[in-house]
Amino acid sequence: MDRPNGITVANPLTLLDKYLGIVLQLVGQATIMFLQTMRYIFRGELSLSEAFRQANMIGLGSLYVVGVTGLFTGFAMSLQISKELAAFGADTAVGGVVALALIREIGPITAGVMVAGRVGSAMAAELSSMVVSEQIDALKIMRVDPVQFLVVPRFLAALVMMPALSIYSMFLGLGGAIFIAQAKANIPPETFLDSVKQTVVGTDFITHIIKSLVFATIIIFFSCSIGLSARGGAEDVGHATTRAVVWTMTIIFIVNYIITALSPLHAS
Amino acid sequence: MTSQPIPPSSLPSFSKASEPMIKVEGLRKSFNGREVLKGISFEVFPGEMLAIIGPSGCGKSTLLKLITGLLEPDAGKITLNSEQIGLVFQGSALLNSLTVRENLALALRERKLPKREQDKAIMEDLTLVGLADYIDSFPTQLSGGQQKRTSFARAIVNDPQIILYDEPTTGLDPVMSTVIEDYMIELEKQLHAAGIVVTHQFSTWTRTAHRAILLNQGVVVWEGKPHEALNSTNPYIIQFAKATREGPMLAGKV
Numbered sequence: 001m002d003r004p005n006g007i008t009v010a011n012p013l014t015l016l017d018k019y020l021g022i023v024l025q026l027v028g029q030a031t032i033m034f035l036q037t038m039r040y041i042f043r044g045e046l047s048l049s050e051a052f053r054q055a056n057m058i059g060l061g062s063l064y065v066v067g068v069t070g071l072f073t074g075f076a077m078s079l080q081i082s083k084e085l086a087a088f089g090a091d092t093a094v095g096g097v098v099a100l101a102l103i104r105e106i107g108p109i110t111a112g113v114m115v116a117g118r119v120g121s122a123m124a125a126e127l128s129s130m131v132v133s134e135q136i137d138a139l140k141i142m143r144v145d146p147v148q149f150l151v152v153p154r155f156l157a158a159l160v161m162m163p164a165l166s167i168y169s170m171f172l173g174l175g176g177a178i179f180i181a182q183a184k185a186n187i188p189p190e191t192f193l194d195s196v197k198q199t200v201v202g203t204d205f206i207t208h209i210i211k212s213l214v215f216a217t218i219i220i221f222f223s224c225s226i227g228l229s230a231r232g233g234a235e236d237v238g239h240a241t242t243r244a245v246v247w248t249m250t251i252i253f254i255v256n257y258i259i260t261a262l263s264p265l266h267a268s
Numbered sequence: 269m270t271s272q273p274i275p276p277s278s279l280p281s282f283s284k285a286s287e288p289m290i291k292v293e294g295l296r297k298s299f300n301g302r303e304v305l306k307g308i309s310f311e312v313f314p315g316e317m318l319a320i321i322g323p324s325g326c327g328k329s330t331l332l333k334l335i336t337g338l339l340e341p342d343a344g345k346i347t348l349n350s351e352q353i354g355l356v357f358q359g360s361a362l363l364n365s366l367t368v369r370e371n372l373a374l375a376l377r378e379r380k381l382p383k384r385e386q387d388k389a390i391m392e393d394l395t396l397v398g399l400a401d402y403i404d405s406f407p408t409q410l411s412g413g414q415q416k417r418t419s420f421a422r423a424i425v426n427d428p429q430i431i432l433y434d435e436p437t438t439g440l441d442p443v444m445s446t447v448i449e450d451y452m453i454e455l456e457k458q459l460h461a462a463g464i465v466v467t468h469q470f471s472t473w474t475r476t477a478h479r480a481i482l483l484n485q486g487v488v489v490w491e492g493k494p495h496e497a498l499n500s501t502n503p504y505i506i507q508f509a510k511a512t513r514e515g516p517m518l519a520g521k522v
């Protein structure tokens with residue numbers, strides 16, 4: 001039954017069927033776009049100046065939100081963990097526990113989600129409005145591939161900027177965690193950092209970087225393929241933007257779990 | 269406005285002796301099970317301008333997208349005698365992230381001209397539409413009329429043999445419409461290309477085209493010379509040209 005607000009009440013199985021179709025179509029589109037992009041990159045058919053411009057936009061556009069969320073995540077985690085562990089007299093473990101969580105899990109995913117919200121939505125909006133205003137058709141008439149012209153530079157830019165933003169967010173989070181541990185649980189920064197050094201190993205950073213690269217890939221290809229497959233009028237720009245944010249965030253959470261499960265510590 | 273006398277045609281002449289530049293036969297196209305074009309056929313010769321007229325939503329833009337290959341027909345055949353096609357989009361469709369110069373350079377990209385020659389071609393082209401001073405502006409810094417003229421410049425920078433206009437004057441004020449129509453006539457003289465202009469604006473199809481076809485409900489319902497339109501006995505063209513409610517075309521459907 002269709003309601004005026006567009007919400008449809010349907011048999012759950014039909015719904016499952018419908019969503020499975022949408023998921024497969026989206027993943028298929030994004031995968032094809034990824035392969036096309038890789039082909040251009042391997043052939044060296046790319047515009048570095050446009051990639052640089054995009055990197056600038058991604059970096060500057062996200063610096064603030066990623067920094068603030070990283071800092072406050074560090075505050076909250078440190079407050080929670082240092083109080084709990086101090087109660088058991090395990091003050092010396094606080095730094096390690098907080099740092100591990102920030103480096104492996106919370107850091108990459110908060111940065112990923114913020115960049116998805118900030119950059120993914122902007123790209124979906126930009127590309128879908130280019131469809132609506134026939135700029136994409138104009139490119140095709142001039143025999144310019146929209147993937148080469150628009151997606152390749154965005155992907156290159158995100159591959160560089162996403163790890164940088166993620167690490168920056170993680171360090172702000174650690175700084176925030178050290179501050180709160182001292183202010184609220186009297187754990188001196190030296191004790192905190194000693195614990196970090198004893199617990200964190202190189203592969204934790206590698207996991208962090210891998211996650212941020214994978215999230216960058218998800219954000220770019222889902223946002224761009226959703227943007228470029230928009231049809232029709234101006235309201236489609238709004239739909240595309242919402243869809244891009246919802247889908248990239250959901251997929252980031254799912255893929256985050258998969259990478260964690262596959263990482264050396266857990267895979268055994 | 270529609271009862272004004274049609275201005276005497278000062279269009280350049282053309283000959284039907286050669287092969288048609290554009291040949292469309294039995295073209296059909298459906299969207300989501302609804303047939304928008306139900307078998308359209310026509311020819312356009314070099315130097316000729318054909319107007320495709322009809323109410324909004326009758327499939328005019330779809331027809332141009334089929335001709336340019338942006339859409340695939342369900343049935344029918346399109347034969348083009350040249351690969352050099354210029355399309356002036358309904359909404360200008362300039363790339364907002366590029367300057368006017370870069371927009372034109374993108375259109376010239378496949379020619380791989382040396383930088384000096386490319387700049388010269390771009391400059392000549394912009395001078396023709398009176399926008400040489402705006403070469404390094406971004407589209408968003410231009411007025412609507414200037415954007416339209418820039419998209420003209422982009423469409424002709426490759427000296428196309430086929431030029432297509434999608435509602436070039438819709439939404440412009442009457443003075444700017446006349447300016448654009450004058451450019452179209454000027455280009456017909458300079459390029460001698462085969463042209464199609466899609467429009468529902470009376471002055472545009474009566475001033476710029478040698479011949480017009482009227483679409484309604486997916487079929488051609490009238491074909492003739494613009495100056496014959498008002499004297500025709502065909503009820504469709506009478507209704508369309510006089511813009512009356514009475515007639516076979518249903519206003520409620522659009």
Ligand SMILES: Nc1ncnc2c1ncn2[C@@H]1O[C@H](COP(=O)(O)OP(=O)(O)O)[C@@H](O)[C@H]1O
Nearest residue numbers: 231299300304323324325326327328329330331
């Ligand atoms: N890509 C598309 N998908 C679905 N319907 C479309 C598409 N393009 C055009 N249509 C429909 O086809 C009809 C003709 O559209 P169009 O060619 O833009 O008309 P016109 O240019 O004459 O105003 C309209 O009803 C429009 O909604």
Ligand SMILES: [Mg+2]
Nearest residue numbers: 328329358435
């Ligand atoms: Mg149209």
